[in-house]
Amino acid sequence: MIRIKIDTEKCKGCGLCIKYCPKGLIVESKKLNKRGVYPAEFVRGKDECTGCKSCAIMCPEAAIEIIDDEKSNDKK
Amino acid sequence: MKKIFKKSPLLLDPVTHYCPGCGHGIVHRLVCEVIEELNITEKVLAIAPVGCAVLAYDYWDFDTTEAAHGRPLAVATGIKRMRPDLIVFTYQGDGDLAAIGTAETVHAANRGEDLTCIFVNNGVYGMTGGQMAPTTLLGQRTTTCKSGRDKKRDGYPLKISEMLAVLDGVCYIERTAVNKPKNVILTKKAIKRAFVNQIEGKGFSMVEIISQCPTYWALTPEEAVDKIENEIIKETPLGVIKDV
Numbered sequence A: 001m002i003r004i005k006i007d008t009e010k011c012k013g014c015g016l017c018i019k020y021c022p023k024g025l026i027v028e029s030k031k032l033n034k035r036g037v038y039p040a041e042f043v044r045g046k047d048e049c050t051g052c053k054s055c056a057i058m059c060p061e062a063a064i065e066i067i068d069d070e071k072s073n074d075k076k
Numbered sequence B: 001m002k003k004i005f006k007k008s009p010l011l012l013d014p015v016t017h018y019c020p021g022c023g024h025g026i027v028h029r030l031v032c033e034v035i036e037e038l039n040i041t042e043k044v045l046a047i048a049p050v051g052c053a054v055l056a057y058d059y060w061d062f063d064t065t066e067a068a069h070g071r072p073l074a075v076a077t078g079i080k081r082m083r084p085d086l087i088v089f090t091y092q093g094d095g096d097l098a099a100i101g102t103a104e105t106v107h108a109a110n111r112g113e114d115l116t117c118i119f120v121n122n123g124v125y126g127m128t129g130g131q132m133a134p135t136t137l138l139g140q141r142t143t144t145c146k147s148g149r150d151k152k153r154d155g156y157p158l159k160i161s162e163m164l165a166v167l168d169g170v171c172y173i174e175r176t177a178v179n180k181p182k183n184v185i186l187t188k189k190a191i192k193r194a195f196v197n198q199i200e201g202k203g204f205s206m207v208e209i210i211s212q213c214p215t216y217w218a219l220t221p222e223e224a225v226d227k228i229e230n231e232i233i234k235e236t237p238l239g240v241i242k243d244v
Ligand code: SF4
Pocket: A004, A020, A021, A022, A023, A024, A025, A026, A048, A049, A050, A051, A052, A053, A054, A055, A056, A066
């Protein structure tokens, strides 16, 4: 299963990842971070994360990592 | 568990001073990824501008210096001529490159200096409060042209990429944008190309990157990226302007 990990303390809540996730798997969190921002949050939806990277490519804070739990890390 | 996307180690950890949604953060990351992929970290030397990106050296883990406002390409010329073994690039905004530094920009390009220029164009002076820039589009509102840029009063937007393209010393100019994933991918390709040209000693290369400034466009980040898509790139089309 592929999922994303958002560094919520780095996130500035710009919403670009939310806008560009084709599966609608990212929403604004209801919990403020330390800097007073409602960060982005990864949620489960009807569809699964495809690992398309759109969210990470658009994040101006480089706050998003994409992780494939099934594959192992041996290559890289 | 495998990470299929993670931040380049060349991009340092501090939270940037950029506003939410600002395109600078995306371009900073792309530059780091390209330098990492080309394996030139130890040879690269960046020159930061004056403008919103003035603190770029706080975010990059490679050698970076700073130039007086508008002068990165003059400083880059000196460094590259003394140390031709280095890969030297400037990172400049439109105020730096196309206003106060126009002379330095034109002459470095015309001399065909073997340099890479990353030109981040948001059509406004971000650092000083959102004033009109030479690149502000007709009708675009800024803090010094509140009813929009007027061609009679303010003149026309400066098409600096098209201007530089006619110079013989210039080998490559491409205009890209960072408003949506596809354009970010193309921007990275163009940045890589501009670095490879320097490695191959081809002359002056520049990538003009249309970048969102939500703060001084008085828009949300979402609206700002849509403005690029629906308005700005209709006026200033993306694509290769020169490639020899
Ligand atoms: S990788 Fe693609 S599908 Fe997965 S969360 Fe990011 S944008 Fe959505």
